Amino acid sequence: MVSTSSVVLKNIRKSFGAVEVIKGIDLTISPGEFCVFVGPSGCGKSTLLRIIAGLEEASTGAIEIGGQDVTQAEPSSRGIAMVFQSYALYPHLTVRDNIGFGLSLAKRPKAEIAQRVGAAAEALQLTPLLDRKPKALSGGQRQRVAIGRAIVRDPKVFLFDEPLSNLDAALRAQMRIELSDLHRKLGATMIYVTHDQVEAMTMADKIVVLNGGRIEQVGSPMDLYHAPVSAFVAGFIGSPKMNLYDGASIGEACTTYGIRPEHLRLTDEGPRWIGTVRHVERLGADTVIYLNVPNLGEMVVRTDGDSNPAIGATQGVSPVAGRAFHFT
Amino acid sequence: MNPRHIRQRNIGLIALGFALVIFIMPFAYIFLMAVKTKQEAALFLFNWPSHWQLWANLVDVVQTRNYMLLLAYFNSTIITVGAVSLLVMFGAMVGYVLQRRPSGWNRLIYACILIGLMVPPAVVPTIWVLQGLGLFKTIYGMILIQVAYGLAFSVLLFRSFIGTIPRDLDEAAIIDGAKPWQIFYRVILPLLKPVTVTLIVVQAIAIFNDFTNPLYYLPGKENVTVQLTLFNFQSQFQSQYNLLFMNILLVTIPPLLVFIFFNRQIVAGMTAGAVKG
Numbered sequence: 048m049v050s051t052s053s054v055v056l057k058n059i060r061k062s063f064g065a066v067e068v069i070k071g072i073d074l075t076i077s078p079g080e081f082c083v084f085v086g087p088s089g090c091g092k093s094t095l096l097r098i099i100a101g102l103e104e105a106s107t108g109a110i111e112i113g114g115q116d117v118t119q120a121e122p123s124s125r126g127i128a129m130v131f132q133s134y135a136l137y138p139h140l141t142v143r144d145n146i147g148f149g150l151s152l153a154k155r156p157k158a159e160i161a162q163r164v165g166a167a168a169e170a171l172q173l174t175p176l177l178d179r180k181p182k183a184l185s186g187g188q189r190q191r192v193a194i195g196r197a198i199v200r201d202p203k204v205f206l207f208d209e210p211l212s213n214l215d216a217a218l219r220a221q222m223r224i225e226l227s228d229l230h231r232k233l234g235a236t237m238i239y240v241t242h243d244q245v246e247a248m249t250m251a252d253k254i255v256v257l258n259g260g261r262i263e264q265v266g267s268p269m270d271l272y273h274a275p276v277s278a279f280v281a282g283f284i285g286s287p288k289m290n291l292y293d294g295a296s297i298g299e300a301c302t303t304y305g306i307r308p309e310h311l312r313l314t315d316e317g318p319r320w321i322g323t324v325r326h327v328e329r330l331g332a333d334t335v336i337y338l339n340v341p342n343l344g345e346m347v348v349r350t351d352g353d354s355n356p357a358i359g360a361t362q363g364v365s366p367v368a369g370r371a372f373h374f375t
Numbered sequence: 376m377n378p379r380h381i382r383q384r385n386i387g388l389i390a391l392g393f394a395l396v397i398f399i400m401p402f403a404y405i406f407l408m409a410v411k412t413k414q415e416a417a418l419f420l421f422n423w424p425s426h427w428q429l430w431a432n433l434v435d436v437v438q439t440r441n442y443m444l445l446l447a448y449f450n451s452t453i454i455t456v457g458a459v460s461l462l463v464m465f466g467a468m469v470g471y472v473l474q475r476r477p478s479g480w481n482r483l484i485y486a487c488i489l490i491g492l493m494v495p496p497a498v499v500p501t502i503w504v505l506q507g508l509g510l511f512k513t514i515y516g517m518i519l520i521q522v523a524y525g526l527a528f529s530v531l532l533f534r535s536f537i538g539t540i541p542r543d544l545d546e547a548a549i550i551d552g553a554k555p556w557q558i559f560y561r562v563i564l565p566l567l568k569p570v571t572v573t574l575i576v577v578q579a580i581a582i583f584n585d586f587t588n589p590l591y592y593l594p595g596k597e598n599v600t601v602q603l604t605l606f607n608f609q610s611q612f613q614s615q616y617n618l619l620f621m622n623i624l625l626v627t628i629p630p631l632l633v634f635i636f637f638n639r640q641i642v643a644g645m646t647a648g649a650v651k652g
Contacts (some may be wrong), residue, residue, distance in 0.1 A: 135543035139565040142482030149551035152561075196551070296380050 050128065051078045052113035052203035052236050054099065058110035061094055069105070070260040076238065076253070081230050083230040084240045085283070086257035093208055094242045095257070099238065100129050100206050108205040113203050123149075128197035129206040131211065134189045136181040136196075142168075143177040146195045167199040170232075187218045194229070211246065223249055242286055248272070256280050276312050278303040278374045287335055287347050294373070296342060300375035308335065308349035310370035313356075316362025322346055324356045338362060405627070408620035416617035432621040436608075439618070443596075444625065451601045452512055455583045458521035461530045462578055463571055465522070469518050470533030471559055475545065491527030499589050505592065519592045521582050529574050536570040537563065572640040580630040601626045 054076040061069035068091045076082045084092040097103040099110060101122035109118045136145050144151075146167055150160045157280045168174045171191045178240045181189055190210060197205055207226075211219045227250050230237055241247055247254050254278070256263040264271060264280045266363065275281035281289045287308045294301040313336075322338030325345070329352070336348045336356060348364055356362055396408060408416050409432060411424040437444050473481060501520070510516030540563065548558045586602040593600065604626070609618040 100550060102549065122550045127550065129547070129550050130544045131547060133541055133543045135541065137544060137562055138567075148548070152552045196547075200551070223479035276422075276536075358548060 053078050053111075054082075054204055054236060054238065055111040056095075056099070056252040057109040059095070059110070061091070061096060061098060061103065061107045064108050066262050068339055069098070069108075072108075072260075072262055072338075074255060074265065076236060078236055079234050081227075081250055081252045082255060083247040083253070084238065084255050084257055085242065085244060086263075087283075088242060090257040091260040092257045094244075096129075096206055096208055096238060096240045097202075100127055119129055124267040126203035127206055128200045128202035128204075129195050129208065130190075130210045132194045132209040134181075134193040134210075134213075136192055138191055140180050141180055142173060142184070142192050142195075143220065145181065145192055146173075146199050148196070149200050163199050164195075166197045170198065171195050179185065184364035186214050187222065190214065190222060191225075194226075198229075198233070203236065205235055207237065209241055210239075211241070212243070217363060221244075227249060244286060248284065254284075256283060275305075276323045278372075281305045281372055281374070285343065287349060289372075290346050292343055299373060301375055305372040305374065306366045306370065310311075310349040310367040311346070311348040311350075311364050312347065312367060313350055313354065313362060314365050315363050317365075319365045320346065321361060321363050324358050324360050324362055327356065329355065330336065336362070338364065340364075376643045378427045402627075405620050405623055408617060410621075411617045413615055413617050416615075416620065418614070428617075432617055433625075436618050436621045436625065439607050443607065444561055444601070444622070445600045446597070447601045447604045450514060451583055452597060453577050454517050454521065454584045454589075454600065457514075457518040458525070458576050458582050459575055461518070461522045461572060462525050465526060466529030466533045466574065467537075467564060467567055467571070467583070468559065469526075470537050471563055473530070474537040474544070475532045488530055491523075492531070497522065502592065512593065512595050512598060514593075514598065517589060517598075520588060520592050521585070524588070525578050529578070532569065532570055532574060536567060569640065571639055572637055575638075576633055577636045579633060583630055584626075 054074075056072050056074040056191055059066065061071055072095065077216075086092050094103060098105045099112075101117070101120065105118065109116055111117065112125055112127065131144060137148060140148065141259055143164055147160045147164045150163060155163075160167075164177075165174070168175055171190055171194060173188070173195055176184060176188060176192075176233070181192065184192065210226075211222050214222060223246060226239075230250075239246070239250065240287060251268055254268055254271055255265050258279050264276045266274075268284075269325045271280060271284045273283060278291050282291055282305075289305045289307045291303055291305045294304050297304045320340050320343065322340035322343075324336060325339045326337040328335040328337075332352050334350050334354050336350060336354075338348060339347045340346045346364065404421055407424060408419075408420070410427050410429045412426055412428060415424060415426070438643060473484060480560045505511035505516050505520075508516075510519065544562055544566075545558050548562045553561065584602060585600075589598075589600040589603055605622055608622060
């Protein structure tokens, strides 16, 4: 099953009182695409998702889901399902009733509810947990129940609002893989909000970088990595963050000069910059070195795992040719 | 046992002794008075009855004035059940709307609720209003009076409890296709169980035990409530204290049962929301 439902946003604006939080967004999400909204907190990404869900009303603009204008439609008739950051499971209902809640509201026959809940539980390995209450589940299991509640609605579009941010790091990595698998299996259009650029890079077909209520850039993860259009996107995508410097202070004809930590090399032969080692993070496979460079400030260098310069030592650094970014 | 343990035990025993005197003694006194003969009861002594007539007194009290006590139980039960049901329904609904839908009216509504809590009700004007509505001397009128007196408290209690229920649940239900009344009845109301039990117990005991309000607003022999039956055995010239105390004993039992059965939930309701569970 491959979804045929695209999501089209036309000039969406949203104001809370005098404050405009979404400042005109035009976006097309293709059918079956895994689209990630990413940006710092307060950039409007969650609000945008809630507007698509129908939980907030856009001040102006139109939303189309699967070719139909749903701007005025109720959330339940938009063909969407949403997974919340807090999971929002109904605490007084069992897993079975949580997943089947929407179907029972729609007054579906009991046999159909049982069959669809069973199928969703099967797909998410929740079958042994069906008679438990949410409080008897672990974080990852609750997450899966929330996803099950979304699946059983058979929606055209899945919406995820930072669904992994309450999980610990190991579980988050596992759930990233499970969600990607789910996307492949269902083939549904998915819109996913996160502030975590790792989630964006690893799961997305298309990343939408938001900043201050506007779209900064739209593209595939590697497009954004290789060709960021602005210093903001460059600083947001990639870990550790790109080093960004004022163009004038570094002697380049641009407003902002950027170089990723992985594109810097430690060298003693004619280095471009010389700094003192302030801090060393040894991650095993890599070592991240924080240098203090006179007149520039901090410079982060990512190098191989075995290098271990002494703190306070003087260290020369050069950029890899052709890897620097010049933002005007 | 070392001295520290002995001291702790003694302090415990003293505390228990105090509790016994404060809580059990009055009850024991009522019970002993209730089984005495008329002459012995008139002495008001805290002593063992020389002649037990528990059953005879009980039958006497129940049969007095053509089984008035049974009618009183019936009336009191109707008033209590009616008023508490309305208090729970309206309290939860108003609390829900106030908490979930902020609007310009909220300040005004809060002001009204606080007035409801603080301003003492005026009896005579209330009777005028009841007479004007044709509700004076009716059970319905009494139920509405009890609802009016208790609503402010129950709205505040429900509102603050609903504040601890995450709004995400409402939104998840909206996306699942729930209408506003379905969100309330199928998601919010079941989660209000602890605070509802608290409210039921507190209000049921208060309304069942209410003496002054039925006295003012519900005159008439056929409208008698349990607390008013206490007048049956007290008069200017002759008082039957043994029967009066038996009556007190019978009137005390229903609230006591409610309290014994629900006291765990009351405590749970009082502290619910304080700590995230």
